[in-house]
Amino acid sequence: MTAAATETPVLFAFGIAATRLAASGAMIDCYFPAPLRAPAPDLVRVITAHFAPGVSAVTPSALQAFLTDVGTRAPDSTAVLEPYAELASATTALHAVVLAEDAAISHTAEAYLKLHLLSHRLALPNTLDLSNLFTHLPNVAWTSEGAIAVAELPAAQHRARAAGRHLEVHAVDKFPRMTNYVVPSGVRIADASRIRLGAYLGEGTTVMHEGFINFNAAALGPNMVEGRISQGVVVGAHSDLGGSASTMGTLSGGGNIRITLGEHCLIGANAGTGIPLGDRCTIEAGLYITAGSRVRLIDADGQPAGEVKARELAGASDLLFLRNGLTGQIECRTNRRAIELNALLHAND
Numbered sequence: 001m002t003a004a005a006t007e008t009p010v011l012f013a014f015g016i017a018a019t020r021l022a023a024s025g026a027m028i029d030c031y032f033p034a035p036l037r038a039p040a041p042d043l044v045r046v047i048t049a050h051f052a053p054g055v056s057a058v059t060p061s062a063l064q065a066f067l068t069d070v071g072t073r074a075p076d077s078t079a080v081l082e083p084y085a086e087l088a089s090a091t092t093a094l095h096a097v098v099l100a101e102d103a104a105i106s107h108t109a110e111a112y113l114k115l116h117l118l119s120h121r122l123a124l125p126n127t128l129d130l131s132n133l134f135t136h137l138p139n140v141a142w143t144s145e146g147a148i149a150v151a152e153l154p155a156a157q158h159r160a161r162a163a164g165r166h167l168e169v170h171a172v173d174k175f176p177r178m179t180n181y182v183v184p185s186g187v188r189i190a191d192a193s194r195i196r197l198g199a200y201l202g203e204g205t206t207v208m209h210e211g212f213i214n215f216n217a218a219a220l221g222p223n224m225v226e227g228r229i230s231q232g233v234v235v236g237a238h239s240d241l242g243g244s245a246s247t248m249g250t251l252s253g254g255g256n257i258r259i260t261l262g263e264h265c266l267i268g269a270n271a272g273t274g275i276p277l278g279d280r281c282t283i284e285a286g287l288y289i290t291a292g293s294r295v296r297l298i299d300a301d302g303q304p305a306g307e308v309k310a311r312e313l314a315g316a317s318d319l320l321f322l323r324n325g326l327t328g329q330i331e332c333r334t335n336r337r338a339i340e341l342n343a344l345l346h347a348n349d
Contacts, residue, residue, distance in 0.1 A: 030095070031181055056098075060090060115197045121202070178197045187206070188207065210227070211225035222237060236260070238263050248272065265279070277319065280317055
């Protein structure tokens, strides 16, 4: 037997999506009920026997044949693929996505699969190749009747009114709301429109009405989010963002700097950070720290210890940032008190 024959087959990701196409034939929406990352070798053999690499159309009968073959050749994977049984009788278009490696995105279905991987907690932010994501995500009208191509929206509105229906347009955007695709376990979301597909919400995360989590951004949980977690930002366990607080993402002025907050941090109301922080850090309400901010250092005895730009403190732990009420200068002191979350606020049961 050759080495090639005994080599363990590997796939980066796989999924079968219920898709919606515009009148032009362009794909505008994809729903993957059970996306898989690094499927088991036995399942990989079945997948590659039934579906070509990349994106391919799938008939309901072909999907049923695949599921039957899985039951015979990869029985340990039948449970994880159970949600696909519903698609075997679907009247909408179906497409399979087979990704051998995590490469740049080349199709709308690939873009949606990677966003699903993030929101299904199968990948952390900044670990997937999202190159060309915006190129392959069309701008779509997200309505009470699902995704509609923007060019087709006026006609759809006219038809709805003529039939006595009101077509609600929730948004016109490249990204839909996450909760129309997956609701992760153990979370509270006050306003679902503020969580984009591709956001990562860990167990115990609470997002209040003014909270926002972008795609490729994470609250690892448990967290209380009343502010903005921008693209590329990761907030560690037991850290809070106060009302209207913000984090500077790579799409909002942060450039290539990836902002992370460690554990037990607090960003006060209307405050923000443009530098990564370690554990047990606090920024007082109303204070925004950018990489170029001049920060006066105060030692453990309350004495001045020099002045630095905030970027020199990036990633450090046990810091308390505040603005001197007399001089207006930003100061950094030792944070002697770790932030403890209110257990009641984080009860998601």
